[in-house]
Amino acid sequence: MVKIDDSVWGKEDVTSSKGMKDENFPVGSFLIAPIHRPIVHHYYHFARVADDMVDNVSLTSEEKKARLVALREVLLGLREAPNRADAQSAAKLRQSLMARDLPLSLASDLITAFIMDAEKNRYQSWDELLHYCRYSANPVGRFLLALHHESEETLEASDALCTSLQIINHLQDVQSDLNKLDRCYVPLEWLNEEKVTLKDLTLARSKPGVRRVFDRMLAKVDGLNTKAKRLPSLIRDRRMRLEAAVIVNLCVQLTNHLHYNDPIEKRVALTRKDGVYALLKSIKYFSVSA
Structure with missing residues (x-):
C-alpha cells in the first residue's frame, strides 16, 4: 500500500457543495430501503468528488488525473487516505462495498470515465x-x-x-x-x-x-x-x-x-x-x- 502522500491531492479539496437534491433524478430516495441508503449515499459522494475534481477549471489535466488515480487507489486499497473529505469518500465507499461483498469495480469504473474527461x-x-x-x-x-x-x-x-x-x-x-x-x-x-x-x-x-x-x-x-x-x-x-x-x-x-x-x-x-x-x-x- 502506498503511504499517505498529501501532495497528490493538492492544497484544497475541490468538492462542491452540490448534493443529492441537486440532481435531475432520485438518488438514494425514500423509495430505497433504509438499510441500503447509507451505502448509496457513500457511492454518490464518491462520484460527486470525482466529478468535481475533473470539472474544476483551476486544475490542469495532469493534476486532475493524479487526483483521480489516487482516489481509485484508495478505493482499491492501494493507497492510504489522508484525513480530508475527498480522499475519505473513497475509503468509506471501499468499506461499504466490502462489507456487502460487492465488486469494487462498480465504483472504480466511474474513475475510468472521469479520466477520459480529463484527457479529452x-x-x-x-x-x-x-x-x-x-x-x-x-x-x-x-x-x-x-x-x-x-x-x-x-x-x-x-x-x-x-x-x-x-x-x-x-x-x-x-x-x-x-x-x-x-x-x-x-x-x-x-x-x-x-x-x-x-x-x-x-x-x-x-x-x-x-x-x-x-x-x-x-x-x-x-x-x-x-x-x-x-x-x-x-x-x-x-x-x-x-x-x-x-x-x-x-x-x-x-x-x-x-x-x-x-x-x-x-x-x-x-x-x-x-x-x-x-x-x-x-x-x-x-x-x-x-
Whole structure:
C-alpha cells in the first residue's frame, strides 16, 4: 500500500457543495430501503468528488488525473487516505462495498470515465459516446442492482436506462459544458454532416442543422428508453422496482421535453409536476410480482 502522500491531492479539496437534491433524478430516495441508503449515499459522494475534481477549471489535466488515480487507489486499497473529505469518500465507499461483498469495480469504473474527461473533450462518433457511457453511467445502475441482489437479466435494460440518462444530461448541458469546460459530447461526425460547428452550439438558439443533430441523438435515446421500459418488470425487490419505474418514467418525460424544446435557448429540465406524474404512473410496480 502506498503511504499517505498529501501532495497528490493538492492544497484544497475541490468538492462542491452540490448534493443529492441537486440532481435531475432520485438518488438514494425514500423509495430505497433504509438499510441500503447509507451505502448509496457513500457511492454518490464518491462520484460527486470525482466529478468535481475533473470539472474544476483551476486544475490542469495532469493534476486532475493524479487526483483521480489516487482516489481509485484508495478505493482499491492501494493507497492510504489522508484525513480530508475527498480522499475519505473513497475509503468509506471501499468499506461499504466490502462489507456487502460487492465488486469494487462498480465504483472504480466511474474513475475510468472521469479520466477520459480529463484527457479529452470531444467525441467523434455515437459509438465513442456509448463507450464513454459504459463507464460514466452504466456502473451506477449495476451497483444498485447488485446491492439488491438482482439477476443478470436486468443488466441490459439497466445499461440502456443509464446510457439514456447520461446522454439527455449531455443535451441539457450542451452549451454550459462547452462554454465552461470546453467539453462537448455531441458526435462531431454528425455536426460535420449537417455542416454546423461547435461555435453554433454557443448561439442564442439552435440552427436547423444543430436541431437535426439533436433529433438524431434523441431518436437513439428513444430506442434506449424502449429497452429501459422493461427494467421494472425484471426487478424482484419491490422498493427498487418502484424506484426504477419512477426513473424510467422521468427519463421518458425529459426526453419528450427535449424533443419539443431547444436546450440551446434554455436549459430543459423536469418539473415538480413531472415528478408527481412519474410516481403516480409507477406506483403499480410496488404491488405486482416481478
